[in-house]
Amino acid sequence: MGRGWKRISWSASASTTPPNSRRSWARSDSRSRPGSAITGAGHPALQLPARSCLPGGPRDAPAHALLDPGTGTPVNLHIQTLSGTHLVRQYLAGEPSALAFYPGGHPGDPAAYRAKAEEVRGRFDQESRERLTRMLTGGGENGQSRLRRFVEEGGLAVTTGQQPGLFGGPLFSLYKALTAAALARWLEEDLGVPVIPVFWVASEDHDWEEVRRVSLPDMANDLVTLELPDRPGAGELPLHRMPMGPEGPEALEALLALLPDTEFRPDLEADLRAAYREGATLPSAFAELLRRHLAMAGVFILSPEHPEAQAAALPVLLAEARGARERADALARRAGELEAAGYHSQVTILEGGANLFLEGAQGRDRLFVEPSAQGSGRGTGKGEGNGEGGGAAEGPPLRMRREGRVLTQEALAGEAGRDPALLSPGVLLRPVVESTLVPTLAYVAGPGEIAYLAQTAPVFAAHGIRPPVVHPRLSAAVVESRVEKVLRKFGLELADLSRPHHEVVGRVIRDDLPPEVREAMGKLKGAIALGSKELQKAVRQVDPTLAGPVDHVRNQGFSLLDDLEKKVVQARKRESGIAVQQIEKAQVQLFPGGTPQERVFPAVYYLVRYGPELMSRWMDAARGAVLPGRSPGGEGGDEPGHDRGQGPGHDLEAEPAGPTGS
Known part of the structure; x- marks a missing residue:
């Protein structure tokens, strides 16, 4: 497993306390000291701009440093440049050749958001906004009043998302959510209407192997990996259909044994126990923990297995089924255009592959245009465009890849109509479904997502939707004083x-x-x-x-x-x-x-040590990551260790990339 790694798997019969993993930390003086806690790697402290439109209002007081509970010395937050593939770097730099693949526009251009707002207003009415509010949870103590304003004043949204991760998953999930919150508040002031941040929990994902483990250092600074055991249906069933047994709470006990005793532990432990209980699923536990972590940032949570979400998405899914052949052709052309421009496709386009999964006898199964129907029975296009009209129209029969069963359009519509949860979108259709349910202005993405969203324009166009603006997430590293001391001692930069x-x-x-x-x-x-x-x-x-x-x-x-x-x-x-x-x-x-x-540590590793003050520092950093109004190219460049693609089901990276598994 590499230098300094341990792996601990938990099952119902496993011991729940790793040896030599628990020490008690004396509580540190929790008073803050003046001094910036936010720096750029290899640079002096960054002074983040005051933005009254962002969470917390104007920054009219000096920043305060977090204190290391072991030494009482400041802890720094190093802001890094989010990079990625050649396409991602050029997109963020505002290069026209890359921007051509992002019809939503550049994330630093306020006009791009205003144009998208006009398009969204033409598709969403009060009833569709009310429907959305019934799907959302969270939003903090003022969440309900904000949702009322959202409905009454024609509100908009900034979205982001991620497949669920054990104990909250890697830090970048949190960074996505906080960037979405900061961008939403910026846009709310700029546009003069309520803009809410929404985090989409990709509960329909079936990549159990990707989400069942988490890694963090123990007290000896060895990296420990906690993982849930493999189980029947893993990798086949949607995650929201796989409730945890006693292994869930037992893995939680193992996590708690790795965390120090601090003044922040009781509240954090209560949050974890409320989320990771027997009978919960990984998506429901992930959503509950995020709801609690993100309350102070005002982020709302949306899980697509919600019955109203499934019903509202069904017309879009059936329209996609009817146009499966045309869509496969259009996506293949898009891949060729990317290659001709000197880029590559993040998502491999499979010949005849539909952007749909159907749950059957062998789990969640990819649909393909039936080979015998190639070149015949072309869809009429009815029901495409805005996704309305969910009835079965002409279109090719579709075959389930593993099960081998072939369904006509009528048969598919019948099965999905009886249980909408059976039919779900693939990675290139999911953003369209999201934009159908949510009045999305912008999507906050990691580098892999930014890359594959360049492929989605043909799918958006087929459903009559303008793609949202794609905005990069915050990228940061928490550097504790003991680590900062090592960097200084040996003259090293963070990237070294x-x-x-x-x-x-x-x-x-x-x-x-x-x-x-x-x-x-x-x-x-x-x-x-x-x-x-x-x-x-x-x-x-x-x-x-x-x-x-x-x-x-x-x-x-x-x-x-x-x-x-x-x-x-x-x-x-x-x-x-x-x-x-x-x-x-x-x-x-x-x-x-x-x-x-x-891309590795969960937020709880740091929150138990530094508490809500660290969340405030992360929110400050997210404010500084908001791009509208800045000149293109201001955030460009490469960072060692960041130039990696991320495919669906794999952030990062390879980082799992967003709601596909970003």
């Missing part, structure tokens, strides 16, 4: 720790070699280079063909010198065991297993 452990240690050791050793090595390298150059010049007068052997001797000399340098470094490493351990511990905190912290 993304490199393999042996490379980081080797660099630090080389930099720490006695000056006389480095000077002597440098002189010897210079002497070999100069001497071989002079010798080569001299031997050419004797025989020009001797230049090659001289090159060989020079290269051998450099190679032997490199070997010697490695031996010197190894000898120094043996004398520098403490430094090696310190670097290793810092890497576990910032890049566990070589993956950015935000």
Whole structure:
């Protein structure tokens, strides 16, 4: 499993307390001290702009630093650039060639949101907004009054989402939600109407393997992975159909055994116990924990298995079924256009594949256009456009990939009509379903989602919907004082720790070699280079063909010198065991297993230590991540460890990418 990892699987018979995993932390002085807690990696403290339209109103008081409960010293939040594939980087930089694949416009352009608002107002009325409010939970203490305003004043929404993760999943899920809340408040002031943030819990996802585990450091700073056991139906049934047995609460006890005793623990433990109880599903537990975590940010939660959501989505799903062949052709053309422009498709387009899943005898099964129907029985297009008219119209018969059963359009409509939960969207249709249920202005996405949303324009167009603006999520790292101390001690930047452990240690050791050793090595390298150059010049007068052997001797000399340098470094490493351990511990905190912290650790790991004040700092950071009004390109660039694609069912990354599994 890699350096410093442990794996613990929990079943009904498992012991629930990992050995040597529990220590009591003395409560620290909880008073805040002046000083910024938000910095950019390798840069001085970032002063976030005051924005009265964002959560909490104007920032008219100085920022306060979080305190490390072990040392009483400040904890920093390092803001990072969200990067991704070549397409994602160019989109965020405002390059026209990339923007052509995002009809919603650039996230830094206020006009893009205003244009989308006009389109949404033409599709949503008071009744559709009232229907949405019945599907939502959460929103904090003023949630109901905000929803009343949303209905009465023609409100809009910023959405984001993620497949459910054990104990809240990785930090980036929280960062998505907080970015959506910050953007919603910015847009509310700009547009003059209520704009609510909505988090879509992808409960229809069936990737049990992706969501059943979580990793975090124990008190010895070893990375521990807690995982629920495999089970019948895993990977086949939608997650919302898989209630947890006693293994759920037992895994929770294992998590609690890894968390320190702090003043914030009782409330956090109560939240976790309320969510992860026997009989709950992973999606319902995830939604409940998010609802509690995000109350102060005013985020609403939407689970698509809600009966009204399923009923409202059904006309769109049946319209997609009728146009399955045309959609497959359009998506294949889109993939070709991306390739021709120098990009690649994030989601592989399967020949004849429909953007639909039907639950059958073998679980959630992908639908395909029946091969025998290729080139015949083309859909009439009835019911397409706005998704209205859910009756069965002409269209190709569809085949279930695993089960092999073939359904006519009438048969599919009949099954889905009897139980709408059986039919669900694929990754490229889900954003369209969301935009049908929610008056979405913008979607807050991770890098993998930004990449695959470039493929969705043909699907939106077929249903008569303008795609929302795609806005990047916050990317950040919590850097505790002990880790900050290691960075300063060895002259390292945050991104340096993304490199393999042996490379980081080797660099630090080389930099720490006695000056006389480095000077002597440098002189010897210079002497070999100069001497071989002079010798080569001299031997050419004797025989020009001797230049090659001289090159060989020079290269051998450099190679032997490199070997010697490695031996010197190894000898120094043996004398520098403490430094090696310190670097290793810092890497576990910032890049566990070589993956950015935000894609591994759950929020509870930090909330139990720093409480609501950390949530306030994350909200501050999300305010600074809001892009409208900024010039394109201000957020562009690469970050080591971030240039990874993320396919459906896999954020990150590979980070699970959004509601498909972002």
